Amino acid sequence: MKWDILDDYTIKLGKVTEVVLKGMARSLNLEDDCFLEQYGKRAKMTAKFNYYPKCPRPDLVLGIKPHADGSGITILLQDKEVEGLQFQKDNQWFKVPIIPEALLINVGDQAEIMSNGIFKSPVHRVVTNSERERISLAVFCIPEPENEIEPVDGLVNESSPRLYRKMKNYAAIYFQYYQQGKRPIDAAKI
Numbered sequence: 434m435k436w437d438i439l440d441d442y443t444i445k446l447g448k449v450t451e452v453v454l455k456g457m458a459r460s461l462n463l464e465d466d467c468f469l470e471q472y473g474k475r476a477k478m479t480a481k482f483n484y485y486p487k488c489p490r491p492d493l494v495l496g497i498k499p500h501a502d503g504s505g506i507t508i509l510l511q512d513k514e515v516e517g518l519q520f521q522k523d524n525q526w527f528k529v530p531i532i533p534e535a536l537l538i539n540v541g542d543q544a545e546i547m548s549n550g551i552f553k554s555p556v557h558r559v560v561t562n563s564e565r566e567r568i569s570l571a572v573f574c575i576p577e578p579e580n581e582i583e584p585v586d587g588l589v590n591e592s593s594p595r596l597y598r599k600m601k602n603y604a605a606i607y608f609q610y611y612q613q614g615k616r617p618i619d620a621a622k623i
C-alpha cells in the first residue's frame with residue numbers, strides 16, 4: 434500500500450468535507466460554518482477498504498448487513514465495475530448505480546443529529562455477487578470526539594422541536610448499539 438496516496442487522498446477529502454458541510458448549511462439558510470463548528474478542527478477520518486469476494490450464494494449471504502453510518506458524512510469510492518450497494522427507502526431496497534470515479538457522499542448519523550433530522554442517515558447494505566469480486570473505499574469523516582454534537586440553534590424552534598439530545602463521542606455508542614443489532618441513532622433521539 435502506498436500510504437502517501439491515501440494520505441494525499443484524505444487531505445483532499447478534508448477539503449471536500451468542508452465544502453459539503455458548508456453547502457448543507459447553506460441549503461438550509463444557516464450560517465455557512467454552523468456544522469463545521471461542531472465538526473471541529475481536529476475532526477477524524479477513518480478509511481475502510483471493503484473487499485467482497487465472489488460468493489456462490491448471494492441469496493443467503495450479505496457483504497455488509499443493513500446499517501447507517503455513524504460518521505458526520507461518509508465519502509465512498511465504489512468499485513468501477515461491480516454493483517452491490519443498496520439504500521433502503523419505504524421498506525424497499527434501491528441499487529446505487531456505478532458512476533466510475535464519482536464520489537458518493539452519504540449522510541451519517543451525526544449529520545442527522547446536527548440537522549435535527551432534516552438530513553437523514555439512510556440505512557444501506559451491500560449484497561454479494563456470484564460472478565465478480567468487489568472493492569470499495571469508505572472514508573468516514575468523524576467530528577472531533579470531544580465535541581458535543583447537537584441540533585444547531587437555527588433549526589430548533591417552537592414549530593420544529595429538538596429531536597436529538599447532545600452527544601459526545603458518538604462513535605463509542607455507535608459500536609455498542611451496532612453489535613447489539615440496534616440502530617445507534619435511537620440513543621440520541623429524545
Ligand SMILES: O=C(O)CCC(=O)C(=O)O
Pocket residue numbers: 481483497502509511517518557559568569571
Ligand atoms: O461497499 C460499499 O459500497 C459500502 C460500504 C459501507 O456501507 C460501509 O463501509 O459502511
Ligand SMILES: [Fe+2]
Pocket residue numbers: 500501502557
Ligand atoms: Fe456504510
